[in-house]
Amino acid sequence: MATTTHDFTVKGKTFLGHPRGLLVLFFTEMWERFSYYGMRALLVLYLIDHFGFTDTRAYMIYGAYTALAYITPVIGGNLADRWLGARKAVLYGAILLTLGHFLLGFEGERGQAGIYLSIFYLGLGFIVVGVGFLKANISTIVGSLYPRNDPRRDPAFTIFYMGINVGGALGPLIAGFLGQRYGWSYGFGAAGVGMLLGLLVFIWGKPALLGRGEPPVPERLKEKLFGLNREWIIYLGGIAAVVICWQLVQYQELVGWLLGLSGALLVCYILYSSTTKLAPVDRDRIFAALFLIVLSVLFWALFEQAGSSLNVYTDRQVDRTIFGVEIPASMFQSINSIYIVLLAPLFAWLWTVLGRHNLEPSTPAKFGLAMIQLGAGFLVLVAGAMASEGELTPVIFIFLIYLLHTMGEICLSPVGLSAMTKMALPQMVGLIMGTWFFATSAGNFTAGLIAQATGAGENVGPEGVTSVYSTVGWIAVATGVAVILISPLFKRLMHLDTLGKDDPLLAGQEQIGEPQAPGMHTERETR
DSSP, X not given: OOOOHHHHHHTTOEETTEEHHHHHHHHHHHHHHHHHHHHHHHHHHHHHHTSOOOHHHHHHHHHHHHHHHHHHHHHHHHHIIIIIOHHHHHHHHHHHHHHHHHHTTOOOSTTOOHHHHHHHHHHHHXXXXXXXHHHHHHHHHHHHTSOTTOTTHHHHHHHHHHHHHHHHHHHIIIIIHHHHXXXXXXXXXXXXXXXXXXXXXXXXXXXXXXXXXXXXXXHHHTOEETTEEHHHHHHHHHXXXXXXXXXXXXXXXXXXXXXXXXXXXXXXXXHHHHHHHSOHHHHHHHHHHHHHHHHHHHHHHHHGGGGXXXXXXXXXXXXXXXXXXXXXXXXXXXXXXXXXXXXXXXXXXXXXXXXXXXXOOOHHHHHHHHHHXXXXXXXXXXXXXXXXXXXXXXXXXXXXXXXXXXXXXXXXXXXXXXXXXXXXXGGGHHHHHHHHHHHHHHHHHHHHXXXXXXXXXXXXXXXXXXXXXXXXXXXXXXXXXXXXXHHHHHHHHTOTTTTTTTOGGGGGGOOSSSOOOTTOHHHHHTO
């Protein structure tokens, strides 16, 4: 007999009051982020120091790669929604990611291009497509473990987000240290080992997912097309996509045009579907989701300076000596994730307490707070650079900018993940999640353009990085204030008072955990 969600709860098979599947997804995503952030901490420095690229070229490669890594979830999410199912998509993505990270370990001689540079680009291609199959769909599985109005959804995503950042903290510390101290191949190899561990965890933990994320219609995967069943056609299409991304990452300008065109088509498709196929309440929720998605583009364009211009600035213009030891610049990439691990439980507790007293900021208001803190981080670093009067910037200001940016990220990213799965209908959740990551893609590409404008490490002062950071800092603060002022309008578009009434997981009382007490519905859903 199949185990129902109710049986699962009665037997007490939970983890901190959550399904055990959350623990499996926590560790899978932790190791995937270990590999991603460990590699990201080295990428720009590797391109400049090993292959001899200029700062501008390295920033563009970084921006194109990260943009592609976040645009592919749109396709991966749609394939999972229609045919593959989220679980199979995550498994396939993890396999591609493991191969990609190990390919980056082929270092070659310093300054050497040729076959080693081609292998490097191929590794990036595998990672880009692997992220496309894994990233949106693993978040979708997290959401599928809970009814849409379950008060534990935001805490669950916060716990999941902590898993992301445990990996994000360990990756730069281990891979960054090994790469800059013992050789680039050791750093990239460590990232590959981490991704392999994530793959093994996901395979081992399949039973704990309670059948969530399986193909919507398994029989359709077995249908024959050109002599092959549809499932294998999807897998072979993934390999073809690797080859395409292998080429695209070498032509960064083309990626920019691709983003602009696909972004316009994607928004038009969502608007058309919302206005012609959805009921008014569901349509309003999609409009609210699109507002948050557009706002997140600006946030990520500024936040993602961490891996490019801020990384190089830290390497060249910051006094990195702590207790008499000079710390490799790549290791500072872990600060953001360490802060999240420390602060995420505090924010989860804060949202819960404020929610009980009907004082918690709405999702749009949290986005406004995120923008204000993001801008304040840049302004703090500018103040530190100017106060140093031409000397190396004290390292304390790097810790401060990451602190403010992290607080902004906690107000936006886990809240945004939860909002996307909450406001989208089940048949659209993969598409909306993919669009959320598409916004991150556009933000990452824009981040590469902003990084080029900084001249990081070359023109520190009013004409260089401090000038650009000052400008974007004030823009972010002003945007945040404006968003907070108009947040009540978009909160109304979310229709929180009716959210979840049509959720299939609520039918027959198949709800994980205790039912909500009367009168608590609207209060808790303000998250």
